[in-house]
Amino acid sequence: MKALTGADIVSSEQPKAWYAGIDGVAMHLTDLVLAWYMANRMGKPKRNLWYRRKLKVDHAVVDGDTLPHFDDWQVLTTPGHTDRDISVYNAKQSTVYVADLMVEVKQRLIAPFPVFHPNQYRNSIDKIYNLNAEQVLLAHRGPVSFDEKAKQHILETAPRRPVTHWRVTKIKLKSLVKSLLARG
Template sequence: MSLCEIIRLDGYIQSTYLAVYPDKLLLLDGCCRPDVPMVLNYIRNILQRPVTDLKVVIVTHMHPDHAGGAAKLKKSTGCQILSADKSQQWYNGISGQLMHLVDTGLAYYVAKRQGCRPKNLWYSAHLHPDITVQDGDLIPEFDDWQVFETPGHTDRDLSLFHLPSRQVYTADLIIKLRHKFVAPFPIYDPKAYISSLQKVKALNPSNVMMAHGRELAIDAATFDMLIVQAPKHRRTVKDTIRHKLLWGKSEGFNIFKW
């Protein structure tokens, strides 16, 4: 029987999940910069635990609501940061720096759409993880969690599978807004995105934990619907601008989530 309790915390613009054990804590994503005080206060005041019990923070990908708080959490707790094993930074070079600015701006747009008060979302474009993982690896110190590479949204997205309970955290792979599922924005590799949906379906999860949405039991038929309706073409800011210039209209891309 697992001694892990998974708790959903309401972050600034996303859901954040904390795996609670008797002697250690695991944060399933790096959250937003403004979420850091909330996470620390939850550990201190609700769990009544020292913040040093937070041993690992995972960064599933480099967007502001998944990586923005990681470095500050490490500074406050001494935790280790874990991410995908990639040779280059996601925000690499001049074009990467520009993309980092755009993604931060989109985070402010999402916050405004959700009626959130403006807060400082700035974070480093470069991540220097303590631990890197590849597809199928177990998380060090937390060997009841298995990592799966589920790219498509970016080139380095991770999903996290809790083996005893068969719950899976899919970050931005699956998003549910109000009463409907939507694909994330951007989609950098449509084929990889579809393959990632198929990979998570094959896990036959008992529950799917979404960063934008809540915990939800998703059956095989719903996964099949998501796969069929998945974008067949790249959806990025650059593609949207190019399409607008060529055709005078956008493709109706959902930019609620980047």
């Protein structure tokens, strides 16, 4: 995207890169598969979604900063899905863009996969709800209604323990081993 548009890359200020280490390689590949899966579910044509694992951040931001080049948009740290998720809020337009802090499936708002920090995730949902924004914009979707009922559904259905790539893989492997041992 940067090469195509010249856009700057903005990320939450963090001590290490998102896809760092061996776990990062697995997460990067999983995220690519999830992106392909979502595009397929949305009826988008198949195309190469590959992006570099190591991103060069142009602007590291913290809660309360203004978005570089867009002084009317305020950065809100909204961790939980990951440790570095941010949303951006325009008070004049009463609009908040939450990226994939929440996703819509079967006309209901739910938590995304993965959720690394469930307690932080719940706090982020409350933070967005308490803005009372007239428009809540999601990645891959656009504006949604984020009322008390939608908030309660997310909080009731969101995981209470981390649900991550590695945990899901371990659970699947344990299940496979148990089924193999039961046969044998």
